Amino acid sequence: MTVAFLGPEGTFTETAARLITGGEEELVALGDITEVLRAVEAGEVERGVVPIENTLEGSVSATLDALAFDTELLVEAELELPVALVVATAVGSGLEGVEAIHSHPVALAACRRWIASNLPGVERVPAASTARAAQLVAEDGRPGVAAIVNPLAAERYGLEVVARNVADAQGNSTRFIVVGRALSEPTGWDKTSIVVFIEENRPGALLQLLEIFAERDLNLTKIESRPTKDELGEYCFFLDVEGHLAGERVGDALAAVHRTHRAVKFLGSYRRSGARRPDEADRIATDDAAYRAAATWLQDWRARIGG
Secondary structure, three states, rough: OOOEEEOOOOOHHHHHHHHHHHOOEEEEEOHHHHHHHOOOOOOOOOOEEEEEEEEOOOEEEHHHHHHHHHOEEEEEEEEEEEEOOOOEEOOOOOOOOOEEEEEHHHHHHHEEEHHHHHHHEEEEEOOHOOOOOOOHHHOOOOEEEEEOOOOOOOOOOOOEEEEEEEOOOOOOOEEEEEEEEOOOOOOOOEEEEEEEEEOOOOOOHHHHHHHHOOOOOOOEEEEEEEEEOOOOOOOOEEEEEEEOOOHHHHHHHHHHHHHHOOEEEEEEEEEOOOOOOOOHHHHHHHHHHHHHHHHHHHHHHOOOOOO
């Protein structure tokens, strides 16, 4: 099994990929998120690992857009990983005289206040990943150039850590997803992701969509709009709902959404990250059983029509 991840080596995504695979699968570093997903879709690798959301900066738009518009892949799993950010330079350079700081745009944004306080006026140079930023600084080798990276990247590229815990808010974490072609089995602690395209932008359109899930007592853990790229002002909605496609209520809700909206793209049902609450599986089973019982009751009465 070969798994691609957002490279180069030393990214947070590599760490996530190693945790997800348990070190038992071959890992391949690729240059950007789109390249990872296209490699999976082309069959060059079996699965891919990419970031999808950060606690400070929100969703990774490149991942969302690729899933919605560019590929037909499924999310097979997710993992939340705490993010520790450090500032690193060539050995012996230090912070004094730094004129440019490289990093991924999300990491630069996550350290905005720290940079303004400690390196005012410094040029912020976006990179494809934090590891790529470390690689660029290592290749440059001059004083005056720094990178915001994770400790693994600093070590891997021979840089000196000159400041630690530089994120503006501690407790920062990133959610990563595994993409492939398989639909995962239900575990009792699952999440289902879809993209919904509404028929027209009109008052109450979003409310109608949300009511479908509320009527079935389903909890939405994420609602986010993204441009459809067809026309200015037209949006689609990314939804994450607790539960699995195999569940009675989730399945019925998805069918209702499909029936009442222009298009629905199914992105996967997969195990949620984090520890499962002890009562979660029992609650889902009980709720689905009640939903089945109600459907059976209705079916029994319908069977008596004309009898």
